[in-house]
Amino acid sequence: MRKFFTLLSREVTSYFYSPIAYIVLLFFLIVSGVDFYFQISFMNQRPVPYSVQEAFFNSVFFWFAFVLIFPLITMRLFAEEFKLGTIEPLMTAPVRDWQVVLSKFFGALIFYLVLWIPTILYFAIFQYVTHQPAAASTGAYWGSYLMLLLLGMFYLSVGCLASVLTRNQIIAAVISFCAITLLFFLGLISFVLLDISSQTRQLLGYFSAIEHMGTLSRGEIDTRPIVLYLSMTIVMLGLTYQAFQSRKWRL
């Protein structure tokens, strides 16, 4: 376990040694800030049936930034080690393969969670300035941040898999961007194809990140997305582990 934490702390600190981290942080801060500003100005013009917090997590701006950050966070994880050859000293040290895979995944997850910290501040400031509640209830905060965590875990694990398949960071980024975008749009098909049965619509809705976010950010804690995203994360990490081990046979 101690080796796992050693690896994990190396992963987390290595994010902050690279300029990519600061560019991602800055980009994310700008987009989420703009999102927040636009939602409030929109609500200032007419009465709406939802809270600031709900609006923030369900806008186009939010999803745009959301899908884009995962390839940036995960592309270097394994690809860089393969490219620089640092995988050799790493894997000849007495560490297990799963320790390396999990440390990289959780390192990325920690960085991802750091990205979201400023958004909590937005709601706090809103309440402080306007004396209005930003969310309908405390449950709404729990729901939306839980959804961020779940969906983040799933998309990061997809990114891990993409990165372990290649030694080229750009290729890793493109693979994970395509995969994540496709997974994301899978849930939008029901809006495009109008002549489908209600069962198909329901099934597609089950994969729709937007739909789950809509539910959870209202404060309804639905167990279906929890099961879906946790199990998918485990599957993706399992595949990553297998692909990582296969390097031995491909060499």
Add this chain to the structure above:
Amino acid sequence: MIKVEHLTKKYAGQTAIRDLNFEVGKGEIMGFLGPNGAGKTTTMRILSSFMPPTSGRATIAGFDIFEQSLQARAHLGYMPENVPLYSDMRVTEYLNYRAALKGIRHRRMAERVGDVKELCGLKEVENKLIGALSKGYRQRVGLADALVHEPDLLILDEPTIGLDPNQIRQVRELIKNLGKQHTILLSTHILPEVEMTCSRVIIIHKGRIEACDTPENLLGRIRTAGGVTLEAKTGSDDGAYELKKIPGVRDVTVNEEDGWKRFSLRVEFGGDVREEVFRLARDRAWDVRELTAHRATLEDVFVEITHSDVE
């Protein structure tokens, strides 16, 4: 310390190493020689558990490298070729990280890392970014990393490649000193280095072990073990004809330059024919301006063994 049995590694369609068998005893410095592409790095990568063999087995300190890989790796300090390092870390930070990965307890960390920095001469760059270090220092960081957990066995892949002559000398001294407490397997194609540091040598060629012996025995094994150079004016004599008659001389080649003849004599091992050559020259009244003996070097052994693909 290392025991290798029938080790074979095949890459897509080609065999990198073929049925290797050797043992390295405790406290030995074993040199691993071979031309580029002979299979040195492949063997070392298999021994360090970086990749599995196609067939055969190997143990390190009694642990199977495949089935007890973790214990085997814990007994091993490995320095890969070209020393890949994280360029965004500082020297001390990197060594601390590596020490923790290799299971050094927290309270011993500062002491161990301090020791290897001292040993490898890294004190003056300890706070520098690894990316900003010169090749020589990077090499030493790699060596310090290999040593930090006091392994019984060190596997060093080309430890002196890319270094300047002074640095090569320093690293060689370091390896010699390390040999007092550690078993070392080192690969190189710098032959004088092996003669100076290694107690035994394996010569590997096209994936096969061609020779495995002490440097002295290897020298004894080759037929053309040494030579003598004579530079003389022989007057009306042919020179080569007379020299060939000396017992122990295998053959003679001649180069002529401004009236001086330069003879290269190849002799049987163990013989020194300089006295006979001198007597011959005196009796025939040759003018001599050089008479030198050359000892056979590992280079001769190496060339003789790996000769087939040179031609």
